[in-house]
Amino acid sequence: METFLQQMLNGLVSGSIYALVALGYTMVYGILGLINFAHGELLMIGALVALQTISLLSSAVPGLHPAVLLLAGVATAVPVCMAVGYLIERIGYRRLRNAPRLAPLITAIGVSFLLQTLAMIIWGREFHVFPQLIDTAPMQPMAGVVVSPLQIFTIVVAFTLMGALMLLVNKTRLGRAMRATAENHRVAGLMGINANGVIAATFIIGSGLAALAGVLFASNYAIAHYAMGFTPGLKAFTAAVLGGIGNLPGAMVGGLVLGLVESFGAGYIEHLSFGFLNSSYQDIFAFMILGAVLIFRPSGLLGERVADRA
Amino acid sequence: MTTTSSTLPLPVSFSLDPRLQRPLIILLALAAPLLALAFGKSWVRVLDFALLYVLLAIGLNLVVGFAGLLDLGYIAFYAVGAYTWAFLASPHFGIHLPFWIVLPLGAAFAGLAGIALGFPTLRLRGDYLAIVTLGFGEIIRIFMNNLNQPINITNGPQGIDQIDPLTIAGIDLSRDLDLFGVQVPSLLLYYYAFFGCVVFALILVRRLQISRIGRAWAAIRDDELAAKAIGIDTRMMKLLAFALGATFGGVSGGLFAAFQGFVSPESFSLMESIVVLTMVVLGGMGNLAGVVVGAIMLTALPELLRHFAVPMQMALFGKTLLDPEVLRMLLLSLAMIVMMLVRPAGLLPARTRYAHREGRNA
Numbered sequence: 001m002e003t004f005l006q007q008m009l010n011g012l013v014s015g016s017i018y019a020l021v022a023l024g025y026t027m028v029y030g031i032l033g034l035i036n037f038a039h040g041e042l043l044m045i046g047a048l049v050a051l052q053t054i055s056l057l058s059s060a061v062p063g064l065h066p067a068v069l070l071l072a073g074v075a076t077a078v079p080v081c082m083a084v085g086y087l088i089e090r091i092g093y094r095r096l097r098n099a100p101r102l103a104p105l106i107t108a109i110g111v112s113f114l115l116q117t118l119a120m121i122i123w124g125r126e127f128h129v130f131p132q133l134i135d136t137a138p139m140q141p142m143a144g145v146v147v148s149p150l151q152i153f154t155i156v157v158a159f160t161l162m163g164a165l166m167l168l169v170n171k172t173r174l175g176r177a178m179r180a181t182a183e184n185h186r187v188a189g190l191m192g193i194n195a196n197g198v199i200a201a202t203f204i205i206g207s208g209l210a211a212l213a214g215v216l217f218a219s220n221y222a223i224a225h226y227a228m229g230f231t232p233g234l235k236a237f238t239a240a241v242l243g244g245i246g247n248l249p250g251a252m253v254g255g256l257v258l259g260l261v262e263s264f265g266a267g268y269i270e271h272l273s274f275g276f277l278n279s280s281y282q283d284i285f286a287f288m289i290l291g292a293v294l295i296f297r298p299s300g301l302l303g304e305r306v307a308d309r310a
Numbered sequence: 311m312t313t314t315s316s317t318l319p320l321p322v323s324f325s326l327d328p329r330l331q332r333p334l335i336i337l338l339a340l341a342a343p344l345l346a347l348a349f350g351k352s353w354v355r356v357l358d359f360a361l362l363y364v365l366l367a368i369g370l371n372l373v374v375g376f377a378g379l380l381d382l383g384y385i386a387f388y389a390v391g392a393y394t395w396a397f398l399a400s401p402h403f404g405i406h407l408p409f410w411i412v413l414p415l416g417a418a419f420a421g422l423a424g425i426a427l428g429f430p431t432l433r434l435r436g437d438y439l440a441i442v443t444l445g446f447g448e449i450i451r452i453f454m455n456n457l458n459q460p461i462n463i464t465n466g467p468q469g470i471d472q473i474d475p476l477t478i479a480g481i482d483l484s485r486d487l488d489l490f491g492v493q494v495p496s497l498l499l500y501y502y503a504f505f506g507c508v509v510f511a512l513i514l515v516r517r518l519q520i521s522r523i524g525r526a527w528a529a530i531r532d533d534e535l536a537a538k539a540i541g542i543d544t545r546m547m548k549l550l551a552f553a554l555g556a557t558f559g560g561v562s563g564g565l566f567a568a569f570q571g572f573v574s575p576e577s578f579s580l581m582e583s584i585v586v587l588t589m590v591v592l593g594g595m596g597n598l599a600g601v602v603v604g605a606i607m608l609t610a611l612p613e614l615l616r617h618f619a620v621p622m623q624m625a626l627f628g629k630t631l632l633d634p635e636v637l638r639m640l641l642l643s644l645a646m647i648v649m650m651l652v653r654p655a656g657l658l659p660a661r662t663r664y665a666h667r668e669g670r671n672a
Contacts, residue, residue: 035437103650110646117639280456287445295430
C-alpha cells in the first residue's frame, strides 16, 4: 500500500508536467492540424534559460532568496520561449500552411534538431546541475510515503496553470477566437478574426507553458542539458494522443494517466515480467500506451474521431 | 507550391548525349574507389559507407518519397538487420551461418517488424506514423541497451564484436585478395560487393516505381481519398511500401554489421534516422538519382568538414569554434528546414510522367 501511494504521488508529479507540455501539442494540433515536433525542445530551452539567469543572478547578487531567483528564472525563460515559439511559427510553419502534409512535418523535425544543436553550441554537451531552489527535504505525511515541498509545488503550479488556460480558452475573447479558428480558420477570418494572430497566440501560449514545464522538470530532476526535451516531448505527445489530440481537457487527463501508468509500471515491472525487465524499461510504457491507443481507440480517451481524416 | 517538375529546369543540365550518361556514371562509380585509394584508404572507407547509406536512402525513399509516409525510426530496421547478422554470425552465440541465410533472415525480420509497426498505424493519418516510428526506434534502442541481463542477449551498450565478415564464394571480403599477383584491398572488395547491391536495388526499385504498385503509391501520396475512390487498397499498399522499405533497411543493416565487424546500440541513434531522412529530402523525395546524390553528399559531408571547415576556422579565428560534428548537425537541420521552405522537391526533383497535383491540404 505504501508503495502504491508513493508511486501514485510520483506519477502525479511527472504526469502534471507531461500535461503542461501536452497542452501545447494539442492546442497547436487543434488549430493547425500540425504536430509541432519542436515543442519538446521549448521545454529544454525554458529550463536552460532559467538556469542561466539563476546562475548569473546568484553570482552577481549573492544571498538572494531562492524564491526571487526562481521567479527571475521563470521571468526570463517564459518570454524567451514565447519568442522562440513565435519565430518557429512565423518562419517555419506559416508558409507551409497549405503545403502537402509531409512538408511541415519535415520542417518540424528540422526545427527540433536545429534548436537542440543551437542549445548544444550555447550551453555545451555536458549535464548542468539545476539548483534546488524549493525545499526538497522529504516530509512524511504518513508512514512509508515521502513527499517534498517541491513535489507539492509542482502539482499545485501545474494545476493552477491548467485551470488558467481553461478559463482563457472558455471565457475570454481570445479563447473564443481560438476555438473559432480551430473550427475553421477561413470562416473565422470572415467573422473578422485575425486567424494569423490567433495562431501566433496559440504558439506563444503553448511555448510559455512549455517553458514553465521545463523549469518544473529541471527542478524535479535537478538536471538540465541540451537533449533533455526529447523524451518528455515524445511522452507529452503520447499524453495528448491518449487524451484525444486537439482536446484540452483530454491533454490534461492524458498527461496525468501517462504519468501514473509510467510510475506504477516502473514500480511493478519487475514483478510483472518475472524479473526479466527492470525499471530501465520505464520509457517504453509511453510508447506501448501510444500503440495501444492507436490500435483500439485512435480518437483518444476524450477525443472525437479525427484520425481518419487522411 | 508548384512541383510539376516539367516546369522546373533541372539544376544540372548535361550537354552530354543522354545515351552516354548511364555508361559514364557506371564507369565513374567503378573507378571511384581506385581514385580514392590514391588519397588514402580512409577515403575508400568513406565510399563504402556512402554505398551503405545509398542503400538505406533508397529504402527510405520507397516509404517517404514514393508512398508519402514519414518514417522517423527507419534506423530501427537497420538495427534489426545488423543485430540479426550479429546474432547468427559471430562468436557471441557461437553461431556462424553463411550470408545467404543470414541476410535474407535479417531482411525478413526487418520486414516483419515493419508490418507489425505499420499495421496499427497505417490506417491513421501520417502524423501518427511519424511519431510511432520515432517511438519504435527508441524502444529498439532501449532493448538493445538493456537486454544484457538477466540473460545476455544483446551484450548491452558494449555491443557485439568479432562479427563474421561477408564471405562470397569462399572469398573473405575482410582480407586483401591476391588476384593473380595483384593485392586487392578488402575495402575495395567491399566496395564492389556493396556496389552490386546498390545496382540491384536501383533496378528493383525502378521497376517497382513504374509498375502498378508504384503508380498506386504515387496516387496515395498525391491524394489518398482519390486513390481509395478509384479502387486502390490504400492500407495494403501503404503496408507494402512500409514493409519493403524496412526490408531494405534490414539488408543494409546486415551488410553494415559484416563490414564493421562490430555493432552497438550507439550506431542506431535517432540522429541516424534523421541523417537518412535528410539524404532523401535533400536529393529529392521520390527521385532515385536525387536520393543517391543526397546520400553520397551527406556521407562525404563530415569528412569534408573535418578536412576543410576545421582548418578554415583555425585560420579565421585561431581556434575551432564549432567542431565538425556540431557543424554537421547544424547543416543537416538547416538543410531540412530550408529545403522544405524553398525547394520542397529536392535538389533533383522527381520527374513524374503523371501530372500530379499538390498544394492542397488533403
